[in-house]
Structure formats: C-alpha cells, structure tokens
Amino acid sequence: MLLHGLAAASRAVAAEPARNAKIGLLAECLRELGPEEAPAAVALLSGEARRLRVGVGPAALRDLPDPAGQPELGVRETEDALARIAAVHGPGAQAERRRLLHGLFARATEEEQGFLSGVLVGELRQGALDALIGDAVARAAGVPVAAVRRALMFRGSARAVAAAALTGGAAALAAFGLEVGRPVRPMLAASAPDVTAALERVRPAALEWKIDGIRVQVHREGDGVAVFTRSLDEITARVPEVVEAAAALPVRSAVLDGEAIALGPDGRPRPFQVTAARTASRQDPERLRAEVPLHVFFFDLLHRDGQDLLDLPGEQRWDALAGTVPEALRVPRTVTGDVDEAHAFFRDALAHGHEGVVVKDPAAPYAAGRRGAGWIKVKPRHTLDLVVLAAEWGHGRRRGWLSNLHLGARGGGEDGGEGGWVMLGKTFKGLTDELLAWQTEELLRREVGRSAWVVRVRPELVVEVAFDGLQRSPRYPAGLALRFARVLRYRDDKGPEEADTVDTVRELAAEGL
DNA sequence: TTCCGACAGTGGGGTCGCAAT
DNA sequence: ATTGCGACCCCACTATCGGAA
Helix, strand or coil, X not given: XXXXXHHHHHHHHHHCCCHHHHHHHHHHHHXXXXXXXXHHHHHHHHCCHHHHCCCCCCCCCCCCCCCCCCCCCEHHHHHHHHHHHHCXXXXXXXXXXXXXXXXXXXXXXXHHHHHHHHHHHCCCCCCCCHHHHHHHHHHHHCCCHHHHHHHHHHCCCHHHHHHHHHHHHHHHHHCCCCCCCCCCCCCCCEEECCHHHHHHHCCCEEEEEECCCEEEXXXXXXXXXXXXXXXXXXXXXXXXXXXXXXXXXXXXXXXXXXXXXXXXXXXXXXXXXXXXXXXXXXXXXHHHHHHCCEEEEXXXXXXXXXXXXXXXXXXXXXXXXXXXCCHHHECCEEEECCHHHHHHHHHHHHHCCCCEEEEECCCCCCCCXXXXXXXXXXXXXXXXEEEEEEEEEXXXXXXXXXXXXXXXEECCCXXXXXXXXXXXXXXXXXXXXXXXXXXXXXXXXXXXXXXXXXXXXXXXXXXEEEECEEEECCCCCCCEEEXXXXXXXXXXXXXXXXXXXXXXXXXXXXXXX
C-alpha cells in the first residue's frame, strides 16, 4: 500500500468521532495492508516510529520542499526512511538528516507531508493511539481484544504485537509473557482530591508514601541487573546505586517496581529537579553518585525466581516483596480502613518531605500500562489567586479559543515583571469549553497587543489556580515557577489589586513548597 | 579551541470531553 | 453513573550539533 492510503485512513479516523467506528476504519486499513505492511503502518500510526528518536522536530519541519504531484511512497519504504534518518549521528549529522528528510518529503504529496509531520512531532490528532490501534489490530487479526492488550503490556511495542497477531494469531500472542530483562508497561495511578475520597473508593486500603523521584523497573537475572524508566528506556549505567541494591537481593531472578530519588544527608528528599538531572545525566556515574546519591524505594514485585506474581492480589505481592527486599529499600506502608489513621499516615509522609500517598486496593492485580482504579494517588493541593497577563491561541479542538494563560502575581515592579506583575508560569488545564469561550471573549476585550500566538491583555481578570509546588526557574523573573498549575475558577469577586503577591509566593517557597 | 544557542528528547504531570459500558 | 482514552499543553533538564567568538 502507498503511504497515500494510510494518510487517507488517518484522516478518515480523525473525522470520525465514534470510537468503534475509528477502530473499524483502522482494522479495515490493516487488513488491506496485510501482515507484510501492517506492522510498519502500526508503527507510524501509534507514534512508535517517532520513538526511534528520528531527530526531527518542529524546527526541522518549518521549511520543506514542494510536495509531489503523484503518490508514490510505500508504507514500508517510509518507515525505513525514518529509521535511516534516526541512524545518522556525528559531525555533519544535521545537514545529512535534513538532506534525507527533504528527499523523503519531496516524494510525498501534500496530504502525505501533513501526515508525516504529524507522525514526526507526535501530533497525528486522529483520536486513536495505542489502545485503539491495539483494538484495531485485534479486529483485523480476528483475535480477542484482551489477548492483544495483554501482549501489549508485556511488550511495549505495538508494532511487534501487530506482527505477531497478524501472522500467528491468538497462539502467537499467547507466547508473550513476562520476561526477565524485558520491561513491561508500568501500572499507573488514578488520583483523588484527598485521603477521604480515596478511601471511599478503596477500603480497607494499603497506603504508601508517594515518592517524588523517577519510576524504575528493575530486572535481576543471576548476576545481571537492568533498570528501565517509565517509558521503558534503559538507564542501568546511570543508576549504580539501584543496580547494587538489586544485585544484593537474595534471589536468582526478580522484577521489581519502585522509585529512585535523591535524598539529602538528613534523608529528606531533594527537589525533583535534582533527581531528574542526576538520572538524566550520562556523565561518570561514580562522580555523580558521590555528588548526588540516589536511594531506591521498592513498592512492588512482579516476578521472583521463575514465578510471575503480577496477577496476584497486591497484598500477596507485597508479602513477597517484604520477604525479598530489606525494609530500608521498601516504601513505608500501612494497611487500614480507618480514615483518621489514613490521614495521620498522609501527614507523616508530608512531614518527611514526601509528595503524598498512594492508596492501593489490596486485592488489585498489577494492571500493567493501565491507569486503573487499583491505585489512587493523593497529594495536597495549594492555591493562589493570580492575574491573567496574556493568553495563547489553542490548537486542535481548542483552535479559535484563547487557551494557555500567562499567570502573574502582584509585585513591586522591581522583579523585572512588566507593570508590577511577575509572571510565574502558564496553564491550559482545568478549562471547560464554556470557560474557554468565555475567557476568549473577555480577554480579547482587554487586548493591548499581540504576536503570532500570544494576545497580551490588561491585567484585570483574576483566576484561582491550583498547583503542586514551586520550583526554581531559570526562565521566570522571580526565579520561581508553579508546578502543575491548573485553573479552578475565575474570581469574579476579586479585582487584580486583591491578587496574591510575589512576596507571598516567595514565603511559600521558603517554607519548602 | 572554546563557548553558546537552538533543537530534540526525556523526566515529572492534571483535567476535560466523549464514547462505550 | 462510571470508566477509559486521547487531547490539551506545562516546566526543567541533558545531550548534541554547528556556528560564533
């Protein structure tokens, strides 16, 4: 099949609102492609092709050659071309990548160019990613959806699962299982506003500290250890402390789930930025660990000595973990049905400088790759009343609306802020369609200037903003930025002169927020 | 040669709308 | 009613390349 056909299918999927219909369109397309070409199509459609690190982003897509008049690119050929671009490294790489990219785009029609750009920046916007594509693979191959889902959980790659399903059917999918050394998709947590709400959903529950580090999945086989991130990238060489901790466990083989975090000499967590920088760096790990030591807190055990545990209830997995991992390497935990006791545990986690708690259903199996209701995270919520300084035009379904808000605190003006307002960050979250329409109108009424994406406004509207914490910022004038800011509501009862001041924010930061 | 800007990619993430159940 | 999924974009950071100093 030509890329043309795939691009057309993607466009049809985007235009179709119903999920079953999207799956039907995708399945039909995969059937037409057949087992030879469908895996490549799955890689392109699901965003997996991009994860090869093609090295092409929005900037490289800004000036492109004129499109071809006639479609001629094949699906397989396109995937191969992207892989070739990804393989280019070293001096002259940018020029060579550009040459290859332009060669590819010059052979693509206008619609194909748009499709390829979407693939490369991960913005296909067809309303179908991994999950729906998985369902489409199941339908095209005539196998149960559950079989595909399970294979996907054990094998991050939708491409590989599609190839197996379409050539070997259910039997081939059944061969996918937990393999020590190959990462599975980590189980994710839903969230609740507070401990009480979480316990209403799960009771009694296991509560564990929520550690603000990076997720690690640790595989041990004999003397060998491999460490993977949440996105299944391998970081073994960067985290020797984790490797040593796993190597010392009294097992032949194990797959563990946990969180790695930089702790200070007092045992209190360092800011997330410190952990992130440490684990992202590929410099000499021995020097790094001397400067910023990591600690690992394990909270789950998926496999031990030849036995898969992930279908067991959480309680049993924890018991197995407790029998395998010393207490110092386990996340602090309690089991209770009592709301007061749960609150006390939550407060204790915060008192130790941690992020909050994860409330877990003791009966829940390990639902890899799902944001199931089995785990619920709870974090304290802070709020500020801030002023809207400007807004950016939205994309996709927010096109035509002012979406992303620039948020400012009241300041003396000596902070480099404009007109006495000090910008602390942006947010586009928490806005309903109704609110988007309303704020677009109200903000345009207050417009004082604009550039390509940004409309600056008179600082008159006050929003109540929730956020998780404050972080050091090299970008914003106060040297501080909000973490995970989202809009709760517009304060029509407050004028800008009643907004929170940057001094208040500084005090919060000093308190360790 | 060294420095620095631009870019890509990765870590952490919350909330809404809607289809399906 | 609830759940699952995709879309909407945030901020900080490192690595890399390539051109300026």
